[in-house]
Amino acid sequence: MNKFTLLVVFTLLLCLTTVSAQDKYTLSGYVRDGGTGEELIGATVRILDLENTGAATNAYGFFSITLPEGEYRIAVQFVGFVTVEDTILLTEDKRLDFNLIDNTTLNEVVVEAERQDQNVTDIQMGVDKLDMREINKVPVLMGEKDVLKTIQLRPGVKNGGEGTGGFFVRGGAADQNLILLDEATVYNVSHLLGFFSVFNSDALKDVTLYKGTQPAEFGGRLASVxxxxxxxxxxxxxxxxxxxxxxxxxxxxxxxxxxxxxxxxxxxxxxxxxxxxxxxxxxxxxxxxxxxxxxxxxxxxxxxxxxxxxxxxxxxxxxxxxxxxxxxxxxxxxxxxxxxxxxxxxxxxxxxxxxxxxxxxxxxxxxxxxxxxxxxxxxxxxxxxxxxxxxxxxxxxxxxxxxxxxxxxxxxxxxxxxxxxxxxxxxxxxxxxxxxxxxxxxxxxxxxxxxxxxxxxxxxxxxxxxxxxxxxxxxxxxxxxxxxxxxxxxxxxxxxxxxxxxxxxxxxxxxxxxxxxxxxxxxxxxxxxxxxxxxxxxxxxxxxxxxxxxxxxxxxxxxxxxxxxxxxxxxxxxxxxxxxxxxxxxxxxxxxxxxxxxxxxxxxxxxxxxxxxxxxxxxxxxxxxxxxxxxxxxxxxxxxxxxxxxxxxxxxxxxxxxxxxxxxxxxxxxxxxxxxxxxxxxxxxxxxxxxxxxxxxxxxxxxxxxxxxxxxxxxxxxxxxxxxxxxxxxxxxxxxxxxxxxxxxxxxxxxxxxxxxxxxxxxxxxxxxxxxx
Missing domain, CATH: 2.40.170.20 (TonB-dependent receptor, beta-barrel domain)
Structure with missing residues (x-):
């Protein structure tokens, strides 16, 4: 049995030992933008009655939480959207979708007292999730909204010089970045010899940079994803x-x-x-x-x-x-x-x-x-x-x-x-x-x-x-x-x-x-x-x-x-x-x-x-x-x-x-x-x-x-x-x-x-x- 197989077996055994004999049920569903119906990536679903308990939606807006039988207060949050709170009685597996309201569509600006704290609670580090609203405001060359130019303003990420589109992450060369557009590899991200990037911000929904240790689902590059x-x-x-x-x-x-x-x-x-x-x-x-x-x-x-x-x-x-x-x-x-x-x-x-x-x-x-x-x-x-x-x-x-x-x-x-x-x-x-x-x-x-x-x-x-x-x-x-x-x-x-x-x-x-x-x-x-x-x-x-x-x-x-x-x-x-x-x-x-x-x-x-x-x-x-x-x-x-x-x-x-x-x-x-x-x-x-x-x-x-x-x-x-x-x-x-x-x-x-x-x-x-x- 090789090392990889041993790791799989060990992981599965470890997970099985953590399952309690108490009756548990699963709350799952999708978190969406109520105005457009699009799934929100990285939205958090928190269980207010349990400390540090909750889940974040995956790359397709889906979440799943398994809890002991009982009644719970939950809060659903996403940056720029109004928080939704609800009370649920969990006596069986339940499917529940949430539609959040964009706070910019309201007549007044909503300032939430409780903000998301994934940067502290998440296990991953070296992860930079860009806010598309920030990208739209950051001034760039010729006024063209640009994802790559905004990324280059974050620590650990360096641009290639005046008017260029390449970037370096933690000492890696330009080709050591795995750049994915809807999971497809993009090999050259520059327009007009680097003055603009290939990413049209109007077409984008979510941008995440992994500049530390990459999750295991990504591979093929040394520096970043x-x-x-x-x-x-x-x-x-x-x-x-x-x-x-x-x-x-x-x-x-x-x-x-x-x-x-x-x-x-x-x-x-x-x-x-x-x-x-x-x-x-x-x-x-x-x-x-x-x-x-x-x-x-x-x-x-x-x-x-x-x-x-x-x-x-x-x-x-x-x-x-x-x-x-x-x-x-x-x-x-x-x-x-x-x-x-x-x-x-x-x-x-x-x-x-x-x-x-x-x-x-x-x-x-x-x-x-x-x-x-x-x-x-x-x-x-x-x-x-x-x-x-x-x-x-x-x-x-x-x-x-x-x-x-x-x-x-x-x-x-x-x-x-x-x-x-x-x-x-x-x-x-x-x-x-x-x-x-x-x-x-x-x-x-x-x-x-x-x-x-x-x-x-x-x-x-x-x-x-x-x-x-x-x-x-x-x-x-x-x-x-x-x-x-x-x-x-x-x-x-x-x-x-x-x-x-x-x-x-x-x-x-x-x-x-x-x-x-x-x-x-x-x-x-x-x-x-x-x-x-x-x-x-x-x-x-x-x-x-x-x-x-x-x-x-x-x-x-x-x-x-x-x-x-x-x-x-x-x-x-x-x-x-x-x-x-x-x-x-x-x-x-x-x-x-x-x-x-x-x-x-x-x-x-x-x-x-x-x-x-x-x-x-x-x-x-x-x-x-x-x-x-x-x-x-x-x-x-x-x-x-x-x-x-x-x-x-x-x-x-x-x-x-x-x-x-x-x-x-x-x-x-x-x-x-x-x-x-x-x-x-x-x-x-x-x-x-x-x-x-x-x-x-x-x-x-x-x-x-x-x-x-x-x-x-x-x-x-x-x-x-x-x-x-x-x-x-x-x-x-x-x-x-x-x-x-x-x-x-x-x-x-x-x-x-x-x-x-x-x-x-x-x-x-x-x-x-x-x-x-």
């Missing part, structure tokens, strides 16, 4: 909402398919920056392209009270082109078909089939000779997840996951050359996993969550796979036939956490978790660009592995209106990848010959002080951290800073409701410049000046800081129509932050070299009109 859920659609009535800004417009249509049984939501967005190019006097700009679009689609239908199906998809594309000389387009496509089934009052099932694809194409015209670079990654994913609610102290999650990957790392095609007709060198892999986790509260003030994930990753033919020596020369070739299995990696990923409730207002949490990653992004940039290459683990590239320990203290004040958290972590990383010094990249099948692997470490401490209630809300976050790599063959085999290493990172976000219809929001950010490799000197070879480089990432970009301001004026609410104007100022005091620094010959003295800084933005005002009816 960003779980984004799309709106299901209004089951009560048809509605239209949208917005018009300076460079983009968006529109969302939703409504019932059959009232209270099924609904749909369609959201589209497009920039019209390319239309401004047509107004240019320059012919070269008139014939250029610069735009993106995306489309979110979702529909659902209740087959009966226990079964429901969902179908959702995302389609997005960016197109950049300069006349016929250069072209770049890239995009994502996802599709999710899901079946939710309530097998019993205690057992919830979710069966999902998922498709996702990311691809790009670069076109270049060299004096009439066309060249193309193409790359693609596709996934076909089948998941089966279960949640078993044993009682209020025990909850089990378990399931399996099988993914088939089809990857074209990169192909260079030259017109009128033999290579243009060559077969694509696709790579195939089969990724499987099984997991189980147990949430257990044996005592009123102690809770555990533990489990494990067993993952396997297998290369699948057809093709030739190479092994290389330190010089990058092929030492061995493995040839796999069609559908023949090759190298297989097996990993067990244990995860365990504990929450010690010191009192009703504060708690201490500790976690340990291991994660593995078998898909790797090869990039020369800090945050990733559309032309980066994805490669699978192979005979030459081993799975990346991380082990993280974290410790946190959580404290609430003033009836949970103020929150304070302090989290510290240390992460060990194996099989970290970096390019060799002077690597030669060719988009071919030998790209692995230019790679080196080694170890890494990341450690830091994060502070968050947050105010959630009142006219003034917001947060202050600070991160002190370090990220280093040690790879044989780089930097004299000594530790060196990773490109995403930043010592200090500060964010301040304030939102002030001046009047019922007038609010203002401001953000200020400061962080240490990214680690970069600059020349330490120069020398001359045959009349050519060549830069001389020594240590890897031994220098720093200048420190970065910026203030943004947003003002929102809500129009007068009518029965079926709402509107608002948003005026925002990006980089309010016009700080010239460095985007790049290049080294050029001093025109006044050729013997000297000067550093030239390029800055993207000074102050950028924008105005957006939003509407809903």
């Amino acid at each position: 960003l779980d984004v859920r799309m709106k299901d659609g209004n089951m009560k009535r048809f509605g239209v909402s949208g917005g018009i800004g300076l460079i983009s417009a968006r529109l969302n249509v939703e409504g019932p398919i059959v009232k209270d049984k099924g609904s749909f939501s369609i959201a589209g967005r497009r920039t019209y920056a390319d239309l401004f190019l047509k107004l240019s006097r320059e012919e070269s700009l008139k014939n250029s392209q610069l735009y993106f679009y995306d489309l979110n689609l979702k529909a659902n239908y209740k087959l009966n009270e226990r079964n429901r199906i969902y179908l959702s998809g995302y389609f997005g594309r960016d197109v950049l082109g300069f006349q016929k000389v250069f072209g770049l387009d890239w995009g994502n496509a996802t599709g999710t078909l899901r079946w939710n089934s309530l097998v019993s009052e205690k057992l919830f099932s979710n069966t999902t089939f998922i498709f996702s694809e990311y691809n790009y194409k670069v076109s270049i015209d060299f004096a009439g000779n066309n060249a193309e670079i193409v790359s693609r990654i596709q996934n076909y994913n089948l998941k089966q997840d279960f949640q078993y609610f044993i009682n209020s102290e025990n909850k089990i999650k378990f399931g399996i996951n099988s993914i088939f990957h089809r990857i074209l790392p990169g192909k260079l095609a030259l017109e009128n050359q033999p290579i243009a007709n060559s077969k694509e060198n696709n790579r195939y892999a089969w990724d499987n996993a099984a997991y189980i986790s147990h949430e257990w509260k044996p005592f009123k003030r102690v809770g555990f969550e533990y489990g494990a994930r067993l993952s396997t990753f297998t290369l699948v033919g057809r093709g030739d796979f190479y092994s290389y020596n330190e010089a990058g020369n092929v030492t061995d070739t493995t040839r796999l036939g069609n559908a023949e299995f090759g190298k297989t990696y097996v990993n067990i990923e244990p995860r365990v956490g504990i929450n010690l409730l010191l009192s009703e207002k504060n708690s201490l949490k500790a976690f340990y978790g291991r994660n593995t990653q078998n898909l790797h992004l090869l990039s020369n940039s800090t945050t990733g660009s559309p032309t980066d290459l994805w490669i699978p683990s192979s005979y030459n590239v081993r799975p990346e592995i991380s082990d993280q320990v974290s410790l946190g203290y959580f404290r609430n004040f003033l009836s949970n209106k103020l929150e304070l958290s302090v989290e510290t972590y240390y992460k060990w990383m194996q099989n970290q990848i970096d390019y060799k010094d002077g690597a030669e990249l060719d988009f071919g099948e030998n790209v692995e010959s230019q790679l080196l692997t080694g170890t890494g470490r990341a450690y830091g401490i994060e502070f968050l002080f947050r105010k959630k209630v009142g006219k003034i809300t917001g947060w202050v976050g600070y991160t002190l951290s370090r990220v280093e790599k040690k790879i044989e063959g780089i930097n004299n085999d000594e530790y060196y800073p990773a490109r995403q290493d930043r010592t200090h990172d500060i964010s301040i976000v304030l939102m002030y409701q001046i009047l019922p219809r007038l609010s203002v929001a401001a953000t200020w950010v400061y962080y240490t410049g990214n680690a970069v490799t600059f020349p330490s000197g120069k020398y001359e070879i045959q009349g050519q000046v060549v830069n001389y480089y020594t240590e890897r990432n031994a220098y720093r970009m200048p420190d970065y800081h910026r203030m943004d301001l947003g003002i929102t004026f809500d129009g007068k609410k009518r029965k079926r129509f709402e509107s608002s104007w948003n005026l925002s100022f990006y980089n309010l005091y016009a700080r010239e932050n460095a985007f790049t620094i290049t080294f050029e010959e001093d025109p006044n003295d050729p013997s000297k070299t000067q550093a030239v800084q390029t800055s993207l933005f000074k102050i950028i005002p924008s105005i957006t009109y939003n509407f809903k009816f």
Whole structure:
């Protein structure tokens, strides 16, 4: 019997021993938005008569609580909604659904005395659940509401630099974040080279970031999981909402398919920056392209009270082109078909089939000779997840996951050359996993969550796979036939956490978790660009592995209106990848010959002080951290800073409701410049000046800081129509932050070299009109 089987048996036996002989019954149901009929994720159902007893709704709005027979007072809460209280007599299993009222629909602002305290009582730590209303108020570039830009304002999460869409979590690289949209993987989250993200906030329902130890149901990435859920659609009535800004417009249509049984939501967005190019006097700009679009689609239908199906998809594309000389387009496509089934009052099932694809194409015209670079990654994913609610102290999650990957790392095609007709060198892999986790509260003030994930990753033919020596020369070739299995990696990923409730207002949490990653992004940039290459683990590239320990203290004040958290972590990383010094990249099948692997470490401490209630809300976050790599063959085999290493990172976000219809929001950010490799000197070879480089990432970009301001004026609410104007100022005091620094010959003295800084933005005002009816 292997370790994983022993863990399953032990968990089940432990759960059985916790069941009392006293008669117990189950209260279960869904918590919904009373105005739209959409299920609310993370709503709490509290038993007021029992201390620290209750449940939170899962990702589909379902809850289940098993209690001894008796009469109970219950309270149902969700941020931004009016709390519902009721009294129930539990003498048999009972199904009870709750519909909450959005407090913004009332004539006066409702301030609740008792607020949710999941940050203290929940076992999980390092979890950040974003409020969609906050996202709508935080000022961002060009006034475009952006989930990713808001996430980057939280401690432990760092952006990639001015105007970029990538982000880093606790020392992880940009590709070490698992980004899910309705459970489908999104491989590139950037529009317009990172100035905007692929997430249209009008189409989103819930956003949760796991930056600590990930729950066992997630796997495949080392750093974090960003779980984004799309709106299901209004089951009560048809509605239209949208917005018009300076460079983009968006529109969302939703409504019932059959009232209270099924609904749909369609959201589209497009920039019209390319239309401004047509107004240019320059012919070269008139014939250029610069735009993106995306489309979110979702529909659902209740087959009966226990079964429901969902179908959702995302389609997005960016197109950049300069006349016929250069072209770049890239995009994502996802599709999710899901079946939710309530097998019993205690057992919830979710069966999902998922498709996702990311691809790009670069076109270049060299004096009439066309060249193309193409790359693609596709996934076909089948998941089966279960949640078993044993009682209020025990909850089990378990399931399996099988993914088939089809990857074209990169192909260079030259017109009128033999290579243009060559077969694509696709790579195939089969990724499987099984997991189980147990949430257990044996005592009123102690809770555990533990489990494990067993993952396997297998290369699948057809093709030739190479092994290389330190010089990058092929030492061995493995040839796999069609559908023949090759190298297989097996990993067990244990995860365990504990929450010690010191009192009703504060708690201490500790976690340990291991994660593995078998898909790797090869990039020369800090945050990733559309032309980066994805490669699978192979005979030459081993799975990346991380082990993280974290410790946190959580404290609430003033009836949970103020929150304070302090989290510290240390992460060990194996099989970290970096390019060799002077690597030669060719988009071919030998790209692995230019790679080196080694170890890494990341450690830091994060502070968050947050105010959630009142006219003034917001947060202050600070991160002190370090990220280093040690790879044989780089930097004299000594530790060196990773490109995403930043010592200090500060964010301040304030939102002030001046009047019922007038609010203002401001953000200020400061962080240490990214680690970069600059020349330490120069020398001359045959009349050519060549830069001389020594240590890897031994220098720093200048420190970065910026203030943004947003003002929102809500129009007068009518029965079926709402509107608002948003005026925002990006980089309010016009700080010239460095985007790049290049080294050029001093025109006044050729013997000297000067550093030239390029800055993207000074102050950028924008105005957006939003509407809903």
